Amino acid sequence: MAIDAPTSTSRRRPGRSRIAVAAAVLGAAAVVGCTIPTSPPPAVLPQPAGRGIVSGQAVAPSAGCSTAPGLAPGRSTVTIAWQRLARTATVDVPATGSGPRPLLVSLHPFALGPEAWEAYSGLAAAAVARGYVVLTPLGSDPGPRWAVPGGLRTGIDDVGLINRLVDDLEDRGCIDRNRIVAAGFSAGAAMAQALSCTVPWRFRAVAGSGGTNLTELCPDSPPTSVLILHGTADPIAPLTGSVVPFAPPLGLPLASVVATDAARAGCDATPAVEDRAPTVRVSVFGGCDTDRRVEHWSLLGAGHTWAGAPSLIDLFAGPTNTDVAATTVALDFFDSFVAPAP
Numbered sequence: 576m577a578i579d580a581p582t583s584t585s586r587r588r589p590g591r592s593r594i595a596v597a598a599a600v601l602g603a604a605a606v607v608g609c610t611i612p613t614s615p616p617p618a619v620l621p622q623p624a625g626r627g628i629v630s631g632q633a634v635a636p637s638a639g640c641s642t643a644p645g646l647a648p649g650r651s652t653v654t655i656a657w658q659r660l661a662r663t664a665t666v667d668v669p670a671t672g673s674g675p676r677p678l679l680v681s682l683h684p685f686a687l688g689p690e691a692w693e694a695y696s697g698l699a700a701a702a703v704a705r706g707y708v709v710l711t712p713l714g715s716d717p718g719p720r721w722a723v724p725g726g727l728r729t730g731i732d733d734v735g736l737i738n739r740l741v742d743d744l745e746d747r748g749c750i751d752r753n754r755i756v757a758a759g760f761s762a763g764a765a766m767a768q769a770l771s772c773t774v775p776w777r778f779r780a781v782a783g784s785g786g787t788n789l790t791e792l793c794p795d796s797p798p799t800s801v802l803i804l805h806g807t808a809d810p811i812a813p814l815t816g817s818v819v820p821f822a823p824p825l826g827l828p829l830a831s832v833v834a835t836d837a838a839r840a841g842c843d844a845t846p847a848v849e850d851r852a853p854t855v856r857v858s859v860f861g862g863c864d865t866d867r868r869v870e871h872w873s874l875l876g877a878g879h880t881w882a883g884a885p886s887l888i889d890l891f892a893g894p895t896n897t898d899v900a901a902t903t904v905a906l907d908f909f910d911s912f913v914a915p916a917p
Contacts, residue, residue, distance in 0.1 A: 617724040617772035617793040620734070626742065627752070627776035634752050636675035637745035646708065646748035655743065657736050664712040664740050665689045667699045668748070672706055675751035678744060679909070680737060680778075681711040682759025682766045684786070685720050688713055696881050698758065698902050705906060708748065710740055714762070721766040724773065725791030733766065734773050741777065756909045758782040760881050760901070761811070765789035768832065771799035779912050780868070782905040785879050786812050788827040798840035800868045802908045804901055805829055806877030808893050833858070833871045840867035852898035866912070872904060 628634050639645070648670040654663045669676070679702045683692035689711040693699050699709040714721045715731040722731040737757075744750055757778055759767040764783030771781045772793030780800035787803050789812055807814060817826030837844070842860035851857050851872075858871040874882055878893015883900025 612728040614722065614724055614726055614728045616791040617769060617796060619775065619796050620738070620773050622776040626745075627774075628755075628779060629776075637748070637750040637752055639745055639747050640675060640749035643747050643749075646744070653740070653743065655736075655739060657739060658730075658732060662713065662715075662736055664710055665699075666744065667703050667709040667711070669703050669706055669708070673749075675749050676706060676708045677754035677756065677909070678741065678750050679707045679709045680741065680755075680757040680767075680770075681709055682721065682757060682763030683711065683714065683719070684759070684761035684763050685714075686718055688719060692760075692763075695884050695887065696760065696902055697884075698905070701902050702906060705910065707906075708744065708750065710744060712737055712740055718762075721762050721769075723762075723765045723769040723790040724793075726765075726789075734769060737766075737770065738774060738777070754779055754909070754912060756780045756782070756912075758905045758909075759786070760784045761786040761879065762789065768801070771801055771836070772796045775799040780909055782908055784881055784901050784905075785809055788812055788816065788829045788832045792827065792831060792835045794835050794838065796839060798864055798867050799836075800840065800866075800908075800912065801836040802868075802870050802872070802905060803829070803833055803836070804872040804874060804882060804904065806874045806879060806893060806896065808876050809879045810893055811879035833869070837863075837869045840864055840869050842867070842869050846871070854896055854898045868908075868911075870908065872899070874899075 646668045648668050650665060650667050652663055652665055654661050681698050683689060699711060702709045713719055715733055722729050722733040755778055757767045757770050764786030767781040767783040768787040769790045770778050775797040778799055782802040784804040785806060812826055814829045816828050837860040841864035843862040846858035846860045848856060848858050854875040856873040856875060860869040863869060874896040876894060877896040880892055880895040881901045882896040884895060886895050889895055
C-alpha cells in the first residue's frame with residue numbers, strides 16, 4: 576500500500592493523518608511470518624575518504640561550506656536516481672542562523688510517507704527550531720518501508736540510499752559532520768539501528784522508538800551512541816520478540832538489542848536505573864568508551880506509539896505515553912553531543 580506524501584507538514588488535517596496512521600498499523604498487523612529469503616546481516620560499509628567522523632576527534636565541516644551556495648531555507652524535495660529508480664526525500668532547513676548545521680535523518684514508520692510521519696511526530700519542525708537541517712527520505716516499495724539487514728530480501732539498498740542523500744547534502748550545504756544523527760519510529764527505528772550498525776563512522780548518534788528490535792544484531796560493529804525508547808505493552812514489536820508483524824525480521828528480544836549496543840560502546844553491562852516519571856524508567860549505561868552513550872527508556876504500559884504524539888492509533892497499537900515526548904527526548908539526547916575539541 577502506497578501513501579501519498581505531499582510536501583506540507585501542517586497538522587490542520589488530522590482526519591487524513593488518522594486514516595494514514597491507522598492504515599499503517601493495520602498493514603503491519605497483516606504481515607505474517609513466512610519463509611521468504613532474508614537479506615544478509617549487518618556489515619560495516621567502507622568509509623570513503625573525506626566522509627564521516629573519527630572517534631574523539633573533530634572533523635572539518637562538509638565541503639559544501641566553502642564550495643556551494645548553500646541550502647535554501649524552508650522545505651524542498653530532492654530526487655535522485657538510485658538503483659535505476661527515482662527516489663525522493665524532503666529537506667527542511669532553518670530560516671535563520673549560519674555556519675555548519677547539524678543534520679538529522681528522520682525515518683518514517685511502515686506505510687507512512689514523510690508528510691504523515693511529520694504530522695504525527697512533529698520531529699522535523701522541532702529539530703529545525705533547534706537549528707538542524709532535517710532529511711526525511713521516502714522508503715521503498717511495497718510500503719513505503721525500509722529494507723534493513725535481516726529483513727526481506729528485496730534487492731533494495733536503502734542504507735546506500737540514505738548515505739547517498741547525506742553525501743548530497745554535505746556537498747550542497749554547510750553540514751557539521753560531527754553532528755549527523757538519525758531517529759525513527761517502528762520500521763524507521765529498525766533503520767536507525769541498522770545505520771548504527773552499517774555506517775557507525777557517519778552517525779554520531781541514533782534514536783529509535785518501538786522497532787530497534789526489528790533488524791539483526793551487530794555485535795562486531797564499531798560503536799555508535801544509541802537511545803532506545805520502547806513501550807512495555809507494545810503489541811507490534813513486543814519486548815520478547817515477535818513472529819507476526821514485519822516478517823522477516825520477526826523481532827528480537829529488546830534486551831538483546833540494548834545489551835549489544837552497550838557492549839559495542841564499551842559500556843558497563845549493568846546500567847544505572849531511575850524513574851524519570853511515573854511511567855518512564857531510564858537505564859543509563861556508564862563506563863562507555865570516550866564520547867559514547869547508550870540509554871534505554873522503558874515506557875511502562877505504553878504500546879506501539881511515539882510518546883507524546885497525538886493519540887491517533889491507540890485503538891490499534893496500545894496507549895501512548897504522555898509523561899514524556901519522544902521528539903523532545905531524542906533531540907535532547909542529540910543536543911548533548913558537542914563537537915570534539917580540535
